[in-house]
Amino acid sequence: MATWRLTPKHKKSFIEIETWKKGKLELIHDIVWRSGSLTIESDTKPEIDLDNKDGFDPDNNEHGYEFEFEESGDGDGEYTYPEGLSAVEEAKLEELIEKDGLERLVGFMVATNTT
Numbered sequence: 001m002a003t004w005r006l007t008p009k010h011k012k013s014f015i016e017i018e019t020w021k022k023g024k025l026e027l028i029h030d031i032v033w034r035s036g037s038l039t040i041e042s043d044t045k046p047e048i049d050l051d052n053k054d055g056f057d058p059d060n061n062e063h064g065y066e067f068e069f070e071e072s073g074d075g076d077g078e079y080t081y082p083e084g085l086s087a088v089e090e091a092k093l094e095e096l097i098e099k100d101g102l103e104r105l106v107g108f109m110v111a112t113n114t115t
């Protein structure tokens with residue numbers, strides 16, 4: 001089995017999506033990285049169009065490749081807050097995230113982490 005290292009051709013096309021849940025509440029954190037790479041283990045060369053910005057979704061790929069996130073650089077993140085929160089609640093949540101980070105939010109657990 002060979003290990004293949006993939007790096008997108010286009011800048012800002014390496015996207016990481018984290019979904020955090022607390023009960024029925026869901027917080028989504030999208031990070032767009034300027035650059036990044038991942039590795040795939042496969043017996044054959046991966047058939048991926050790296051010129052296409054939407055060319056590879058490792059969690060939904062038709063070839064069933066197993067991948068490993070390797071590195072990223074210079075990211076910019078954005079949050080999608082749970083539905084039904086008021087502007088005051090969103091601001092309070094954002095303040096908590098900036099102060100303590102997502103990992104320290106009481107009761108929120110990582111549900112998915114997609115690269």
